[in-house]
Amino acid sequence: MVKQVRKLRLPGELSQVRAACEFIVDVASDAGLGDDGVFQCQLSVEEIFTNIVEHGYGHDGAEKSIELVCEISDDLLLISLIDEAPPFNPLSLEDPDPNTPLWERDTGGWGVYFVRKYMDDIRYKLENEKNRLILEKKLG
Amino acid sequence: MIKINVSNRDPVTLVEVSGRVDSMSANQFGDKLTEQIDDGKILLVLDLSGVEYMSSAGLREIVTSLKKAKKAQGKGDLRLAQPSQRVREVLEMSGLDTIFRIYSTQDDAINSYLA
Numbered sequence: 001m002v003k004q005v006r007k008l009r010l011p012g013e014l015s016q017v018r019a020a021c022e023f024i025v026d027v028a029s030d031a032g033l034g035d036d037g038v039f040q041c042q043l044s045v046e047e048i049f050t051n052i053v054e055h056g057y058g059h060d061g062a063e064k065s066i067e068l069v070c071e072i073s074d075d076l077l078l079i080s081l082i083d084e085a086p087p088f089n090p091l092s093l094e095d096p097d098p099n100t101p102l103w104e105r106d107t108g109g110w111g112v113y114f115v116r117k118y119m120d121d122i123r124y125k126l127e128n129e130k131n132r133l134i135l136e137k138k139l140g
Numbered sequence: 141m142i143k144i145n146v147s148n149r150d151p152v153t154l155v156e157v158s159g160r161v162d163s164m165s166a167n168q169f170g171d172k173l174t175e176q177i178d179d180g181k182i183l184l185v186l187d188l189s190g191v192e193y194m195s196s197a198g199l200r201e202i203v204t205s206l207k208k209a210k211k212a213q214g215k216g217d218l219r220l221a222q223p224s225q226r227v228r229e230v231l232e233m234s235g236l237d238t239i240f241r242i243y244s245t246q247d248d249a250i251n252s253y254l255a
Contacts, residue, residue: 017163039193039226046195050163098235102210107203110196110234117233 012061056085158190182216
């Protein structure tokens with residue numbers, strides 16, 4: 001059962017990424033996560049927020065929004081990032097390979113890779129023509 | 141934000157960074173590294189002891205700088221010193237701990253060029 005819902009809507013600009021991170025740090029701490037869990041939520045939100053700003057909105061998202069919706073229940077924290085960029089499922093991307101040698105390395109793709117490692121589950125939905133990425137972190 | 145201090149430890153250039161290297165500050169961080177390499181300072185030590193947080197945006201900059209340093213005259217390098225546990229974790233997850241030479245002290249990293 002959801003005990004608490006907290007929301008924040010921010011302009012889709014890189015200058016807002018710290019506000020998003022500060023919000024998530026507060027929520028994750030209040031949800032009862034320890035330092036590691038709070039860090040993992042923060043980094044995951046930064047990675048997704050940045051991807052939306054850079055790729056979804058193409059650095060032109062000042063008039064568009066990214067909404068964070070957090071639902072805290074007894075054993076779960078759900079963090080949704082909702083944007084109005086063209087439909088895109090970041091989970092459709094293939095993971096980069098950590099064993100790739102330096103000269104063959106592409107610099108992209110690591111953000112979503114970290115999110116997959118740090119979250120217990122990650123799901124994508126297209127809802128009301130908006131992208132919704134749901135990050136799931138177990139509590140306790 | 142971040143603070144970056146560059147000092148000469150002939151023949152090595154030491155770049156000490158502190159603060160938070162995220163998608164907002166990574167460019168500033170990368171530009172400072174690029175500036176050194178473009179200036180011919182290609183034996184670099186990056187001291188990360190003051191960096192409490194680094195996301196993929198920061199990793200992208202150090203990988204780009206490493207490639208640039210290695211290409212420069214074919215003998216440059218960017219070596220890392222004293223990454224915090226959090227930074228070490230993201231380096232390990234992305235496999236960069238096997239690509240960068242990482243030292244537990246600043247002196248060890250500087251001296252590695254003198255050996």
